[in-house]
Amino acid sequence: SAVISQKPSRDICQRGTSLTIQCQVDSQVTMMFWYRQQPGQSLTLIATANQGSEATYESGFVIDKFPISRPNLTFSTLTVSNMSPEDSSIYLCSVERTGVGTDTQYFGPGTRLTVL
Amino acid sequence: DQQVKQNSPSLSVQEGRISILNCDYTNSMFDYFLWYKKYPAEGPTFLISISSIKDKNEDGRFTVFLNKSAKHLSLHIVPSQPGDSAVYFCAASAKLTSGSRLTFGEGTQLTVNP
Numbered sequence: 656s657a658v659i660s661q662k663p664s665r666d667i668c669q670r671g672t673s674l675t676i677q678c679q680v681d682s683q684v685t686m687m688f689w690y691r692q693q694p695g696q697s698l699t700l701i702a703t704a705n706q707g708s709e710a711t712y713e714s715g716f717v718i719d720k721f722p723i724s725r726p727n728l729t730f731s732t733l734t735v736s737n738m739s740p741e742d743s744s745i746y747l748c749s750v751e752r753t754g755v756g757t758d759t760q761y762f763g764p765g766t767r768l769t770v771l
Numbered sequence: 772d773q774q775v776k777q778n779s780p781s782l783s784v785q786e787g788r789i790s791i792l793n794c795d796y797t798n799s800m801f802d803y804f805l806w807y808k809k810y811p812a813e814g815p816t817f818l819i820s821i822s823s824i825k826d827k828n829e830d831g832r833f834t835v836f837l838n839k840s841a842k843h844l845s846l847h848i849v850p851s852q853p854g855d856s857a858v859y860f861c862a863a864s865a866k867l868t869s870g871s872r873l874t875f876g877e878g879t880q881l882t883v884n885p
Binding site (some may be wrong): 656659686688696697698700703713725747749751756758759760761762764765767 | 880
């Protein structure tokens with residue numbers, strides 16, 4: 656598995672501001688992912704972040720709104736920019752561990768964001 | 772377009788009995804399936820996975836069954852314990868075509884009553 660930490664664990668922000676969420680992994684990983692879970696809904700992939708390359712965004716998500724950094728193999732940040740109440744969600748990072756015949760994603764504890 | 776669906780938002784079972792959680796998918800390119808458990812205020816915890824080349828995978832009390840022709844998978848927990856009470860998500864990926872991107876179902880809230 657993997658030990659993943661996220662900061663902050665929760666935050667309450669004013670609309671129009673930005674928040675940067677940090678994700679730290681206990682060992683080097685190639686692929687890191689950022690997901691969002693809106694209230695009462697499932698997890699939705701925002702983007703895939705590989706070290707040394709631009710993040711790949713899913714349909715409906717753009718870099719200007721969710722810029723991502725991946726400076727090394729154990730760390731990534733997701734910024735939620737110009738926030739509105741619709742951005743209130745749990746934001747989760749995950750990493751992939753590759754095994755024999757299995758590739759599994761392990762998740763951090765999440766960052767609960769409330770936008771007023 | 773919801774490609775992974777969990778049609779039961781909730782399930783309640785008695786301790787010691789079997790819990791069966793179901794998941795259906797529409798994308799025939801999906802070739803790898805996972806189940807996660809999620810407690811409130813925590814991230815999802817990986818439980819068990821299955822590749823499309825198999826129809827069953829077992830790990831302790833947890834067994835996942837895959838029926839490719841029906842595009843259906845299920846998670847069996849036996850015996851169920853009160854600590855199993857959580858939201859269970861199924862997820863799928865199309866590794867050959869889309870890499871490791873996971874598509875999640877809506878989740879099923881399992882309650883195991885003592």
